[in-house]
Amino acid sequence: MSGADGPAAAVEDSQVWDMDRGYVLPTYARQPLEVVAGRGSEVQGADGRWYLDFVMGISVNNFGHCHPHVVKAVRDQVGRLVSCSNLYLTAPQARLAARLSVHAEGGKVFFCNSGAEANEAAIKIARKRAQSRGQERIIALQEAFHGRTMATLSATGQPGKQKPFAPLLPGFTHVPANDVEVLRAAFASGGVAAFMAEPVQGEAGAKIVAPEYLQEAERLCRSADALLILDEVQTGMGRCGSPFAYQRYGLDPDVVTLAKSLAGGLPMGALIARNEAEGVLEAGDHGSTFGGGPVVAAAALAMLDLLEQPGLFEEVEERGQRLEGWLLKLVEAGAAKEVRRLGLLAGVDVVQPVAKEVVAAGLTKGILLNATSDVTLRFLPPLTVAESDIDRVGLFLQDELVERCGKR
Numbered sequence: 001m002s003g004a005d006g007p008a009a010a011v012e013d014s015q016v017w018d019m020d021r022g023y024v025l026p027t028y029a030r031q032p033l034e035v036v037a038g039r040g041s042e043v044q045g046a047d048g049r050w051y052l053d054f055v056m057g058i059s060v061n062n063f064g065h066c067h068p069h070v071v072k073a074v075r076d077q078v079g080r081l082v083s084c085s086n087l088y089l090t091a092p093q094a095r096l097a098a099r100l101s102v103h104a105e106g107g108k109v110f111f112c113n114s115g116a117e118a119n120e121a122a123i124k125i126a127r128k129r130a131q132s133r134g135q136e137r138i139i140a141l142q143e144a145f146h147g148r149t150m151a152t153l154s155a156t157g158q159p160g161k162q163k164p165f166a167p168l169l170p171g172f173t174h175v176p177a178n179d180v181e182v183l184r185a186a187f188a189s190g191g192v193a194a195f196m197a198e199p200v201q202g203e204a205g206a207k208i209v210a211p212e213y214l215q216e217a218e219r220l221c222r223s224a225d226a227l228l229i230l231d232e233v234q235t236g237m238g239r240c241g242s243p244f245a246y247q248r249y250g251l252d253p254d255v256v257t258l259a260k261s262l263a264g265g266l267p268m269g270a271l272i273a274r275n276e277a278e279g280v281l282e283a284g285d286h287g288s289t290f291g292g293g294p295v296v297a298a299a300a301l302a303m304l305d306l307l308e309q310p311g312l313f314e315e316v317e318e319r320g321q322r323l324e325g326w327l328l329k330l331v332e333a334g335a336a337k338e339v340r341r342l343g344l345l346a347g348v349d350v351v352q353p354v355a356k357e358v359v360a361a362g363l364t365k366g367i368l369l370n371a372t373s374d375v376t377l378r379f380l381p382p383l384t385v386a387e388s389d390i391d392r393v394g395l396f397l398q399d400e401l402v403e404r405c406g407k408r
Contacts, residue, residue: 016046031363038065041382041389043368051363052389054381055370059202059234059345062261063306064382070264070302077298084294086287092297099304100272103243104256107274110281111292115233115259116147118269121286122196122229122255123151125273127171129227129280130193136171137191138229143177145203146196146231155196158203177201178210187220194227194255195220199245199342202234205376206340206347211249218251227254227277233269234345237261238307238383241316241343248342263299268292316383319390320344323379326394335401346379347372354404361400367393 016034034046041064042050056062063070077092084090097109110121126138140146144157153162154169162168175182177197186192195217201207214230221228230253235245237258242248244256254277259269269291273280306312320343327348330336338349350358353374362369370378377397381389
């Protein structure tokens with residue numbers, strides 16, 4: 001898409017940068033780009049230039065920016081009812097819960113506004129259920145990311161993010177992913193209320209948790225009468241080639257948490273309580289003022305329409321394989337050492353600490369990329385990404401990384 005094909009280019013406004021620096025808390029490492037519009041696989045900068053987006057809000061816009069079906073659903077709903085207390089019923093919320101339950105193969109849904117809130121609810125369910133038995137420990141994974149609230153930060157297995165906010169919520173044990181013996185020992189010490197994990201550790205650089213490891217975790221949960229909680233905030237809604245990533249592993253979780261792409265770019269989180277978790281929360285135990293509001297629920301229903309298109313998951317896998325092929329060429333060229341992928345969530349570790357330099361170079365070429373560290377690039381293109389766009393990014397990486405890694 002060229003600037004001539006899109007909406008009128010916005011005028012660069014230095015006041016935006018001044019206001020951001022002067023009035024917004026500096027909690028983000030901003031890229032030097034003001035985004036003013038989005039359409040499909042691209043966003044438009046204030047300079048009028050269009051940028052190919054392989055970040056997609058970190059898996060928020062799984063079907064691209066401003067998908068017409070989602071936009072229409074939001075416009076139709078916002079003219080009828082914007083907000084309504086959860087003391088009353090609304091049809092969009094009820095319909096959405098029913099459809100999510102079908103995709104999860106059973107369960108009841110709690111709606112909130114973010115992945116962190118969904119994971120908070122999961123922790124509360126685990127704690128309440130096991131409280132009478134004295135089981136309060138939640139086993140989570142090292143390098144996991146479950147959110148930035150105090151409880152979800154405590155579940156997050158990244159000491160660097162935790163240290164400034166100590167002391168954390170007690171009762172969390174962190175174990176390395178894919179080490180079955182350590183996992184068994186953690187369960188053997190007793191008092192386990194739940195095991196909590198992402199099928200793919202997105203913020204850790206798209207690190208895949210082995211299916212066999214999660215299957216053993218499920219077995220241990222059943223033996224310990226503990227809940228299996230799967231955080232699908234980043235991996236859900238088709239990102240990994242199925243409605244939820246756990247379905248590719250043959251798992252039967254008790255709790256599934258969602259957010260990010262659920263409402264097509266609008267803030268929404270959800271928890272699906274299944275099996276032993278379904279009847280734990282009662283009236284007054286938990287709540288959310290805005291959770292499952294009519295507008296975001298309408299957007300999520302439209303997203304499910306897109307998710308249910310015939311052949312989608314096969315196409316996601318084909319596009320993922322194409323992206324993986326380009327990343328493997330970097331390994332062959334000696335510029336990278338490991339490639340990880342499930343569906344269209346991919347990561348590559350480069351041999352030199354140049355990942356952030358590559359992100360900066362991509363911006364100058366009209367390509368938005370994401371580095372989770374100095375040595376890891378993560379890729380989250382839209383599920384409908386064109387093969388030509390994958391090739392464009394692949395060629396860019398081949399030129400940039402081989403040159404940068406060869407110089408050092």
